[in-house]
Amino acid sequence: MSCGCKTSGDSAHSCGPKKTASGCENVNTCGNSYKLSVFDWLSNINNPAPNRCDFVEVRFKNDRKSFYKNVNNIPLHIGSVVTVESSPGHDVGVVSLTGELVKIQMKKKKFSEESALKIYRQANQKDLEVWQEARKKEDGVKLEARKIAQRLGLEMKVTDVEYQGDASKITFYYTADNRVDFRQLIKDYAGSFRTKIDMKQIGFRQEAAKVGGIGSCGRELCCSTWLTDFRSVNTNVARYQQLSINPQKLAGQCGKLKCCLNYELDSYLDALSHFPSSSTTLETEKGKAFCIKIDVFKKKMWFAYVENSIAWYDFDIDLVKKLISKNKRGEKTPPLEELKQPESSVQSIDLIQENNMDRFEKKNRGNRNKNNQNRQNNNQQGQGQKRNRPERQERTEKSENPNPHTGNQNKQQKPQPQPKAAVEKAEVNTDADKKPQNPNKKKFKKKYPPKKDKNA
Structure with missing residues (x-):
C-alpha cells in the first residue's frame, strides 16, 4: 500500500483534498503504487510487543531507498514527507514502509542498524518548495551534462540526474562500457552548475529500471x-528452454538478455532431468541414429539416421530409454520405421476459417451463380421456342389445307372483318407468346383490401 499524491513529488495524481505534508490521510484506501513498492501486509495487525520498531523505510527519486531511525518518535505513516539526515545538508523523501515489516526488509538487504541515519522532522512548506524547485531543474541539467561530456569526447551516457532535497548536491548516473576518466568533467560540471558533484556508474539493467518502459509482453518492465536482484543470464538458458538464439527477440530494453528467461529455468531443468542426454545415439539394424530434437511438453525425442537426416521419427522417452538399455547390452534395435507407431488420425479444424466472416458471402455467391445459370438456361429455352413456332404454324397450315390450290384461293379472298374483342384477345396472346416463360416463377394472387362496413 502506498500513496502517489502530489505531496510525494513523484506523481501528478492526487488522492483528494485530504493531502498535507504529513502524507495522505486516506492511505489505507489509497491504491496507487510506485516503483519497487512493498505491500504492508502487517498494517492491520497490532503489535503485541511493547517495543515498537523505530526504523522507517524512505524512498527518493526512482528506485533509491534507504532506512532511517525515527529518533524523535514522530507519528509517521506511508506517504509522509520527511526531512532526513544527509551528507552534506539534508534530503527530502517519502515514507514507503513502517512497522515490523521494516525489520524484515533490513534483514533481507543486510542493512546494519548502526549505519542508519536519523529523521529530522516532517517536511515543512519551505523544505517542499526548495525540493520541488530543484526537481524542475533536473531535465535541463541532464541535457547540459550530456553536451559537456560529448564536447570532451568521453564514451559515456548520462542516464539520470538527481538533486538533493536542499539542492546542495547533484548526483549524475551514467553508463559506460569501459573506465572513464572524468576528472576534467567534474570540474566543468562544478563550474557550470555551482554545486557539489557526485558521479555514480550503473549497469544497463539499472538504466532500464530507472527509465522504465513497456516490455514485449505488454506489461511494465x-x-x-518489483525486481531488485539482477542475476546473470546467458545463452544456455535459452537453449535449455528450446528457444531459437535470436538476439532481437531475446534481448530486452536494456540490450541484454531478458531477465524473465530465468523465471522458468528451474522447471525446464527439472523436466529435462527425466530425459536421456540429447547427445545419445541409437545403434539400429539400418545404421546409427542421433537425436535431432526434444519436446519437453510432449515428452518426445526425434531421431534421424546419420546417412539420411531428412526423415525424422519421434518416440516417447520411455521407449528411448528401453532402446538405450538394449544398446548397452550389445543388441541392435529394429529400424526406426518399424518402431514408429501409427498415429491416430485426428480431424483438424481450421479455426481461422470457422471464425472468418467471409464464409457467409461465399455461400451467397454460390447461390447467385446457380440462379444466374438457371436464368440463362430459361432464356435459351425461350429462344428455342420462338424459333420452333413458324415451323409449327406451317405444319398446321399444311394439315388444314392438303390441297395447295385451295390455299391460293383462300389467299385471294378478302379477309373478313373480326370483332374488336377477338382482335384484343389475339394481341394479348401474341404478347404472352413473345415473353419467355419461367417455370420457376411463382404466381401470387392479388389481395384486395377488406370492405368497410357502412353501418360501423
Whole structure:
C-alpha cells in the first residue's frame, strides 16, 4: 500500500483534498503504487510487543531507498514527507514502509542498524518548495551534462540526474562500457552548475529500471516495478528452454538478455532431468541414429539416421530409454520405421476459417451463380421456342389445307372483318407468346383490401 499524491513529488495524481505534508490521510484506501513498492501486509495487525520498531523505510527519486531511525518518535505513516539526515545538508523523501515489516526488509538487504541515519522532522512548506524547485531543474541539467561530456569526447551516457532535497548536491548516473576518466568533467560540471558533484556508474539493467518502459509482453518492465536482484543470464538458458538464439527477440530494453528467461529455468531443468542426454545415439539394424530434437511438453525425442537426416521419427522417452538399455547390452534395435507407431488420425479444424466472416458471402455467391445459370438456361429455352413456332404454324397450315390450290384461293379472298374483342384477345396472346416463360416463377394472387362496413 502506498500513496502517489502530489505531496510525494513523484506523481501528478492526487488522492483528494485530504493531502498535507504529513502524507495522505486516506492511505489505507489509497491504491496507487510506485516503483519497487512493498505491500504492508502487517498494517492491520497490532503489535503485541511493547517495543515498537523505530526504523522507517524512505524512498527518493526512482528506485533509491534507504532506512532511517525515527529518533524523535514522530507519528509517521506511508506517504509522509520527511526531512532526513544527509551528507552534506539534508534530503527530502517519502515514507514507503513502517512497522515490523521494516525489520524484515533490513534483514533481507543486510542493512546494519548502526549505519542508519536519523529523521529530522516532517517536511515543512519551505523544505517542499526548495525540493520541488530543484526537481524542475533536473531535465535541463541532464541535457547540459550530456553536451559537456560529448564536447570532451568521453564514451559515456548520462542516464539520470538527481538533486538533493536542499539542492546542495547533484548526483549524475551514467553508463559506460569501459573506465572513464572524468576528472576534467567534474570540474566543468562544478563550474557550470555551482554545486557539489557526485558521479555514480550503473549497469544497463539499472538504466532500464530507472527509465522504465513497456516490455514485449505488454506489461511494465519487471526491473522498474518489483525486481531488485539482477542475476546473470546467458545463452544456455535459452537453449535449455528450446528457444531459437535470436538476439532481437531475446534481448530486452536494456540490450541484454531478458531477465524473465530465468523465471522458468528451474522447471525446464527439472523436466529435462527425466530425459536421456540429447547427445545419445541409437545403434539400429539400418545404421546409427542421433537425436535431432526434444519436446519437453510432449515428452518426445526425434531421431534421424546419420546417412539420411531428412526423415525424422519421434518416440516417447520411455521407449528411448528401453532402446538405450538394449544398446548397452550389445543388441541392435529394429529400424526406426518399424518402431514408429501409427498415429491416430485426428480431424483438424481450421479455426481461422470457422471464425472468418467471409464464409457467409461465399455461400451467397454460390447461390447467385446457380440462379444466374438457371436464368440463362430459361432464356435459351425461350429462344428455342420462338424459333420452333413458324415451323409449327406451317405444319398446321399444311394439315388444314392438303390441297395447295385451295390455299391460293383462300389467299385471294378478302379477309373478313373480326370483332374488336377477338382482335384484343389475339394481341394479348401474341404478347404472352413473345415473353419467355419461367417455370420457376411463382404466381401470387392479388389481395384486395377488406370492405368497410357502412353501418360501423
